[in-house]
Amino acid sequence: MRTFDYFKPVCVEEALFLLNKFADKSKLVAGGTDVMVQWKKRIISPVALISLRNIPELNFIRMNDCLEIGSATTHRSLELSADIKSKFPAIYDAVSNIGSVQVRNSATIGGNLCNAAPSADSAPPMLVLDTGVNIVSSDGQRSIPIDQFFKGPGKTVVQPNEVVKSFSIATPPENTGMAYWKHTRRSAMDLPILGVAVLLSFDEDIKTCVKARIGLSVVAPTPIRARKAEEFLLGNVVNEASLDEAGKIAASECSPRTTIRGSDWYRREMARVLVKRVGLISTERASHFSKLES
Amino acid sequence: MGERLMDELFVGKSFARMDKDKVIGRANFINDITLPRMLHAKILYSARPHARIKSIDTSKAEKLMGVRAVLTGFNVPEVKVGFLGDQTPLKKDKVRQFRDEVAAVAAIDEDTAEEALDLIKVEYEDLPAVYDPIEAMKPDAPLVHEFDARGKPRRNNLLPLPWKLEAGDVRKARESSKYVVKDRFSTQWVHQTCMGTSGGIAEFDVNGNLIFRSVTNVPFGGKDRLDMFLKNLGLKGRSRVLTPYVGGSFGSKLDTDIYEFILVLLAWKTGCPVKIVFSRKEEFLASPPRQPVIATVEQGCDSNGRLTFRNIDMILDNGAYTSWGATTPSVMMIPVSSLYRVPNVKFQATCVYTNNIYAQAMRGYGNPQATFVIEQSMDQLAEASGIDAIEFRKINANVPYEKTPMDLKITTCPMSECLEIVEKRLNWSEKRNQKTSRGVGVASFLHVGGGARVYLSDAQGIIMKVDDEGKVTVITGGTDQGQGSETIIKQMVAEATGFRPEDVSIFQGDTEVCPWDVGTHASRHAFITGHAVLLAGADVKRKVLDLAARWMPEMIRFDLSKRARKDPNFQVPLLDFSPLMDTNNLELRNAEVFLKDDPENKHFRLPVAKILRRAHLVGTGKGEMVVAEAFYDPPNEMLNREGKGNLSCCYTFGAHGVEVEVDEETGLVTILNYVAAHDVGRAINPMLVKGQIYGATVMGCGYALTEEIQTNHGRVMNPNLLDYKILTAKDKIPIDPVIVEPIEPSGPFGAKGIGEPACVPSAPAIVNAIYDAVGVRIKDLPVTPEKLLKAIKEKKAKEQ
Numbered sequence A: 001m002r003t004f005d006y007f008k009p010v011c012v013e014e015a016l017f018l019l020n021k022f023a024d025k026s027k028l029v030a031g032g033t034d035v036m037v038q039w040k041k042r043i044i045s046p047v048a049l050i051s052l053r054n055i056p057e058l059n060f061i062r063m064n065d066c067l068e069i070g071s072a073t074t075h076r077s078l079e080l081s082a083d084i085k086s087k088f089p090a091i092y093d094a095v096s097n098i099g100s101v102q103v104r105n106s107a108t109i110g111g112n113l114c115n116a117a118p119s120a121d122s123a124p125p126m127l128v129l130d131t132g133v134n135i136v137s138s139d140g141q142r143s144i145p146i147d148q149f150f151k152g153p154g155k156t157v158v159q160p161n162e163v164v165k166s167f168s169i170a171t172p173p174e175n176t177g178m179a180y181w182k183h184t185r186r187s188a189m190d191l192p193i194l195g196v197a198v199l200l201s202f203d204e205d206i207k208t209c210v211k212a213r214i215g216l217s218v219v220a221p222t223p224i225r226a227r228k229a230e231e232f233l234l235g236n237v238v239n240e241a242s243l244d245e246a247g248k249i250a251a252s253e254c255s256p257r258t259t260i261r262g263s264d265w266y267r268r269e270m271a272r273v274l275v276k277r278v279g280l281i282s283t284e285r286a287s288h289f290s291k292l293e294s
Numbered sequence B: 001m002g003e004r005l006m007d008e009l010f011v012g013k014s015f016a017r018m019d020k021d022k023v024i025g026r027a028n029f030i031n032d033i034t035l036p037r038m039l040h041a042k043i044l045y046s047a048r049p050h051a052r053i054k055s056i057d058t059s060k061a062e063k064l065m066g067v068r069a070v071l072t073g074f075n076v077p078e079v080k081v082g083f084l085g086d087q088t089p090l091k092k093d094k095v096r097q098f099r100d101e102v103a104a105v106a107a108i109d110e111d112t113a114e115e116a117l118d119l120i121k122v123e124y125e126d127l128p129a130v131y132d133p134i135e136a137m138k139p140d141a142p143l144v145h146e147f148d149a150r151g152k153p154r155r156n157n158l159l160p161l162p163w164k165l166e167a168g169d170v171r172k173a174r175e176s177s178k179y180v181v182k183d184r185f186s187t188q189w190v191h192q193t194c195m196g197t198s199g200g201i202a203e204f205d206v207n208g209n210l211i212f213r214s215v216t217n218v219p220f221g222g223k224d225r226l227d228m229f230l231k232n233l234g235l236k237g238r239s240r241v242l243t244p245y246v247g248g249s250f251g252s253k254l255d256t257d258i259y260e261f262i263l264v265l266l267a268w269k270t271g272c273p274v275k276i277v278f279s280r281k282e283e284f285l286a287s288p289p290r291q292p293v294i295a296t297v298e299q300g301c302d303s304n305g306r307l308t309f310r311n312i313d314m315i316l317d318n319g320a321y322t323s324w325g326a327t328t329p330s331v332m333m334i335p336v337s338s339l340y341r342v343p344n345v346k347f348q349a350t351c352v353y354t355n356n357i358y359a360q361a362m363r364g365y366g367n368p369q370a371t372f373v374i375e376q377s378m379d380q381l382a383e384a385s386g387i388d389a390i391e392f393r394k395i396n397a398n399v400p401y402e403k404t405p406m407d408l409k410i411t412t413c414p415m416s417e418c419l420e421i422v423e424k425r426l427n428w429s430e431k432r433n434q435k436t437s438r439g440v441g442v443a444s445f446l447h448v449g450g451g452a453r454v455y456l457s458d459a460q461g462i463i464m465k466v467d468d469e470g471k472v473t474v475i476t477g478g479t480d481q482g483q484g485s486e487t488i489i490k491q492m493v494a495e496a497t498g499f500r501p502e503d504v505s506i507f508q509g510d511t512e513v514c515p516w517d518v519g520t521h522a523s524r525h526a527f528i529t530g531h532a533v534l535l536a537g538a539d540v541k542r543k544v545l546d547l548a549a550r551w552m553p554e555m556i557r558f559d560l561s562k563r564a565r566k567d568p569n570f571q572v573p574l575l576d577f578s579p580l581m582d583t584n585n586l587e588l589r590n591a592e593v594f595l596k597d598d599p600e601n602k603h604f605r606l607p608v609a610k611i612l613r614r615a616h617l618v619g620t621g622k623g624e625m626v627v628a629e630a631f632y633d634p635p636n637e638m639l640n641r642e643g644k645g646n647l648s649c650c651y652t653f654g655a656h657g658v659e660v661e662v663d664e665e666t667g668l669v670t671i672l673n674y675v676a677a678h679d680v681g682r683a684i685n686p687m688l689v690k691g692q693i694y695g696a697t698v699m700g701c702g703y704a705l706t707e708e709i710q711t712n713h714g715r716v717m718n719p720n721l722l723d724y725k726i727l728t729a730k731d732k733i734p735i736d737p738v739i740v741e742p743i744e745p746s747g748p749f750g751a752k753g754i755g756e757p758a759c760v761p762s763a764p765a766i767v768n769a770i771y772d773a774v775g776v777r778i779k780d781l782p783v784t785p786e787k788l789l790k791a792i793k794e795k796k797a798k799e800q
Helices: A013-027 A035-040 A073-079 A083-088 A089-095 A101-106 A109-115 A123-128 A227-233 A240-252 A264-293 B059-063 B111-118 B170-176 B219-233 B258-270 B280-286 B329-338 B369-385 B389-395 B416-425 B483-497 B526-567 B610-614 B686-705 B762-774 B785-799
Strands: A005-007 A028-029 A048-051 A061-063 A066-070 A131-137 A141-145 A148-153 A163-170 A176-183 A194-202 A208-218 B039-045 B051-057 B067-072 B101-107 B121-127 B163-167 B179-186 B199-204 B208-213 B239-242 B274-277 B291-302 B307-319 B344-355 B439-448 B461-468 B472-476 B504-507 B586-589 B592-595 B603-608 B624-633 B651-662 B669-679 B735-740
Touching: A013 A028, A013 A035, A013 A048, A013 A131, A013 A163, A035 B461, A061 A083, A066 A083, A073 A083, A073 A089, A073 A101, A083 A089, A089 A123, A089 A176, A089 A194, A109 A123, A109 A163, A109 B101, A123 A176, A123 A208, A176 A264, A176 B239, A176 B280, A194 A264, A208 A264, A227 A240, A240 A264, A264 B785, B039 B111, B039 B258, B039 B280, B039 B686, B059 B067, B059 B526, B067 B111, B067 B258, B067 B307, B101 B111, B101 B258, B163 B329, B170 B258, B170 B291, B170 B307, B179 B369, B208 B219, B208 B258, B219 B239, B219 B258, B239 B291, B258 B274, B258 B526, B291 B369, B307 B329, B307 B369, B329 B369, B344 B389, B369 B439, B369 B762, B389 B416, B389 B504, B416 B439, B416 B651, B416 B669, B416 B735, B439 B762, B461 B526, B472 B526, B483 B504, B483 B526, B526 B586, B526 B592, B526 B603, B526 B610, B526 B624, B592 B610, B592 B669, B651 B686, B669 B686, B669 B762, B686 B735, B686 B762, B762 B785
Parallel strands: A005 A048, A028 A048, B039 B274, B208 B239, B307 B344, B472 B504, B669 B735
Antiparallel strands: A061 A066, A066 A163, A131 A141, A131 A163, A176 A194, A194 A208, B039 B101, B051 B121, B067 B101, B163 B344, B179 B291, B199 B208, B199 B274, B291 B307, B439 B651, B461 B472, B461 B624, B586 B592, B592 B603, B651 B669
16 A cells, blocks of 8 residues: 655754655655645655645745745735735735635645646746745755746756745835736636736836846746747837737747647747736736835 | 415425535435445556457456455456446456446455556557547448447447437428528537546345445436346345435436446455445546537528428437437437427437447436537528527527427427517627627527436335324435435425425435335426325325314313313313314314314314324224325326427426627637526426526536547546536626526426526527627537637638
């Protein structure tokens, strides 16, 4: 019979000790919404399952000069955080549309990112926010930018002896708008056919783009940034026409696959359409915020 | 019986569901039942779509600790099962689809059974396979079955079920038609997706009789099939079917499925109770869904828009074996011949074996597919003749008391009224033809509403007994799959007998005790049970009043004199007891007997409990009890050789109207407004009727937009609830259910059946609305965003 030992460390140090002990025969688990599914499907068969659920230092949302989120913070906690909703609406858009409330009560942001599914909902917003991923091991700590975090479907730079501890996100400059859109066929319990996050920072006129970030999921083996489209928008006046062009460029940067969930042509087409639409929402949010602040 | 009773107390009222134990988690489903010494079964399915089985090595599995039996086609008797006898529970010579049962294990727990499956080695020799029914009809197609059930060689993949119906002269009518449209449509496999998956527990008692705990909605039909199976195995025992709570059926539990025969084999071989409950994945892979069809439709009308003829040819992908899916053309004939008034009709359906999964019954039983194709063709014909789609339907609407070309005798029929409701509530004239990405569409339906004589009997037996607590126990052969029949049975029994719903309890789910019933299918349960309740209820009432007339005077006298003894101030009134002695003067209501003409008389009123107690405990050896029984078999007809006959006592009608918005850049469809007008004869419980309409409509919307079993070379690619997309509570479809009550004379309390119909017209109404919105017609279900976007792009490219 298939079994595993289940460990519930209470601090990161203990988790790292267990990781060193069991090495590649272990698997970290937080919410379990991906790991347990993989275990049942026999994709993984670890000897030791190390839970990060009971480690307080991994479960927090801190707003100081920058935003820091503990890796074992549930999607539901993020969804219910007033700071996240008002200051980082792209994260809110993403975490409030994952699975169901029951799933979000269990699933964590670190788990979603470390699972590294091409369709991970939290990846596009974290990409457009230039998130720093803080990783610890018994040898010390390192921090890497999120656009270097994903290595392939289910693969990240995290080594078997490492734990992702938290995510650092700088407060965006003034006159910034951001949004995430999950393109699905039903309103709950669904994976995106395509996920799009856009972040736009503007000059004081709320027209000229001084910073552009576009994050896409399900269009490549990992969540990606559409850098050419970002470059095109930088310094440009943002309007429907320029966003339309950005959409076209972003679509050309995609290399989607045809699966039972959607065809390659449809995903590319949706990248074009949705980059424009999410860009417009971001622009609107930027102007809304600047009005609020002035 | 059809007359509305003036002073009904319980029927027609929205009583809340009485099966509260489900809500608090106390109901026992098959999953919850554990028996002493019980083993757990797992089934090994084929790894190939079409292959010879060269060998099966079970030696390692047999040696695994905890395994009690490993069965294959090689170590059990070869007994044919299924509607056409075209399969055995465990396959021996070859596999014909991925869901073919190759081996089965019984072990002390599920994990061990599953581990044992991994240890079974099957060697296959691949055969050429065929997955497309049209390919399978070609003369050189690989044969799915080389022999039929009797061992006669087969020359092609066609089933020996030539469904045909012909009325009038289609050829002549075509020539005289002013407008004719012809097109081809197709539908997909959809799954019933019940909350409760398939499962059962089989055990043999010491006398060799089989006790089968089953999720069937046809306990007596299931018992027949199990008895036949036992006989063919050479066993002497008989079977008893017990049905615990069932988490939905929607047709999926109509046939005795292969796993059930396998459970019997395992229980027989091990001598222990053996249980199986399907995982969701197994449910998608190995429980048969709704039949897909490819249909060619031709219809014509005259210059006034009157239908002249309808000609429909259907090809059904039968899959590798035959279950009830192959008989759905018998119900397709109803809309084909009788949805709207059409004098000349021709219908032909061909079922073809392929190496795909096979199909079973599902809500509507062929009607959703047929209505999907007819109602799109109706829109095309309306457009061709330049008549508004609703107007065109009204011109051709069915009318009350008319015989259709299939010899269905329509009684009450508010089809035009339903169409008008849709027209008004959707604001049709303003919303139609706007071409603004928003559009409205409509589709009607008719379905059996008064039972359906698909067997020689369409009957139900019922027993009622009254005890000396003044309570009524109803023992019925029917079952509840979650539709709420418990609640309406209590309402109807209370109404028919003069008790209150809370006085009524229901016993069902045991073929050893309950009287015979055909099964809870074809939207017949409320209708047939209602009639049986009326018959037995009248008898109960008569018997109680008869006892009352004989005992009440003496009992009242005794009570008065007792009171006088205790209270010296009490004067025994002078009463005339003679009216009490005639049952015609008595009435029974709220479980009390009183004088019909003098209900306020406080002396002449006694609870039934007291009267029954008196009748039971007479002390002289002449006690009596109140038990009544009825066996109601409706006056409907089986179809004759020509496919004609009045299948049901009455037919239910309705119309669905939908307003949609199409996102022309993404292909996503949003339902903005949904009017579902339904003729239910009379709503026994309006809230539960609405529940049926909501549930079935959402199912119909899933059929239209999201649900599809996707296959690749015979393999199901989406056996999970993530990729098989039923709609969720968050997909808020603004359904406006409208109950139309023409009071059906043939119905109990005026009611017609409502179990299936609301999932029938959703798909065509939605597809018609999409056409109105963006000018493209999707002829192949479901309407995925991809298909729709592609069609929109093609249309735009053509226009440029």
